[in-house]
Amino acid sequence: MRLTHVLLLATIAMATVIPREATQETDVPGALWRTDVFPALRQGPPIAGLGPFMLIGAWELHSHQQQFGNFSALGMRADGSMVALSDRSAVLFLSRPDRPGPWHAHSKELRAPLARPDLNWGDGESLIILPHSDDLLMIDEGTPEIFEFTPKLRIVGKRVILALSEWSPNQGPEASALLADGRTVMLQEGYTSLFTRTDHGGFIFKGLPRTGESPRRFRLVMPPGYRPTELARLGDGRLLLLGRKFTLGGFRSLIALVDPATIRPGATVTPHVLAHITDPRVRDNYEGMTVTREPDGTSAVWLISDSNDMVWLQRTLLLKLRFAPDRI
Template sequence: MCLLAGVHARMPVARRGRLPQGLSVRFLTCALLFVLFVPDWSGPARITLLGPDPAFTVEPVALDPAHPARKRVGDLVYLGGVQLRSDDPQFGGFSSLAIAGDRFTLLSDSGDIVRFVLDRRWKVHDRTYAELPDGPGTGWEKRDRDSESMSVDRHTGAIWVGFENSNALWRYDPTFTRAQAHVVPPVMKNWPENKGPEAMTLLPGGGMVSIAEQTPWPGRKGRAGVVFSGDPTRHPRAGFRFDYVPPKGYSPSDMTVLPDGRWLILNRGFAWFRFSNVLTIVDPAQVRRGATVHGSDIATLASPLTHDNFEGVTATQEGRATMLWLVSDDNQLPVQRSLLLKFRLDPVARGDRN
């Protein structure tokens, strides 16, 4: 940066409108550097956050580091997990994930896309990196690409992303290279900044559901939820409101639909400088216009178990078994981790949970 403040007070009087000798050279040099290195803010380009090849490694993690043989937590059986590590300081911040077979897509809250193949031995292959091709704002600041939720249309392959700061929903093509449509639904327009559509998922019968992270409807308790009966970009006013009441001390951070149609909501808490998460199942039959909805808590990830800022959840099916995958947002801080964990949904009698 060229620090020109105070130069005018010290510079001698120029003759015939010319800059004093020496200063003119510095001025022209600064002007040239400005043109070369200060980007054009009027265009759609955005600052690259990930390097050209932010290679990462994976290291296995146990559910309970003190008791590695432990596999069960509530209604879940732990099948394995890894910590993702990279020397690139911008790697991480993962807030949502999508899985198709052995192909994984992780989306960060800065709009970075990390794709890879994960085999049954927890080995990573075919890493690729990209950025959201478009989104709210100019993309110059992280808040413009605060992409907190993602869901894939199983019929068209289109990818939906929820942006928390702008309370916007964007639809991208199946290759994540082009934005197809976007909307700021009127029902979500006044949700506070940084408390918007943290949880969002497409519904099997069509439509979408989104839940605000910390915002209730006026005069209501719980968190603001909205169900769209179709594509919000075509019918932004369609649907209805409801209230979701998370476990005490928690807020919804993501959601997905289980193979049987029930909703699984990932709730996050932060207390005593530690994160924890509660997984809750909601029967969609309870979700009606104006309803206050409580779910059934099925598992809690908290100390001494492996825990972090889990913000992404998705469900897959292997045979008749339902698998749940969680990814954590490390906020790109050295004291946190990017974790990818896998569980099998295996309900037990309430008295047998531990």
């Protein structure tokens, strides 16, 4: 989601501050590199509010490339590498920074037919990585078209979902997930009414979205002011929901739990909030999230932030949070 310029002055007052005493690493000098900010964070007080999660990694990603940043979705491929989608429909491929060995990252800008008629780029907000093929479903705001790409970003299909046109062009399908039972769920970033700051629309598809399909609907109730920005499926089928709120004091984020059995046509779904991210050292506009299974039997939640083209104020942060699924 692109924040309007009206928010710029307010954002100046709340720029996130993370100590920079860290090592920078790169595999392509001048293109993409990272800064490990976790050692500096460990020197300060513990980060409160994370509930069952523990911060175990934090990196700031950098690039001089024009299409870099503004990441609104995050996914994990079968080989363990990550994919991030920006709201300019550029794709970032990167290896996990928590693993030994050289770190690799490269980005590619997606051209037409994703471009919206009124812009020079798309507005990619949601990403589904298909099992067995690693094909990518790119879901943009402001268009009813969903494109499928191969892992090498060759277009192999298009799905036209007219119902997506019911949502605001700049507050449309912000979060989506493929459920364990085969259904696909999408969440609206915008509010369903001008008189509420809690209710958001949701679509349910019987499987992967199909051209001409009319999805079933449900209502998502978030804490006041929070908007859904990402969904990620746990190994047991439950969903983690990422939410974000903008205030004059800075961004606030939450992670909540959703039982997929509650997602039914006509239902009202109220997530169970597990954690808040409010510490000024790590808070930012987190819009991407994915889950990995770790070798020790625990799981990890990865979050990536949307820098909103304001790199002097906001950063592209990648966080790793460890947790035990059986304890939530």
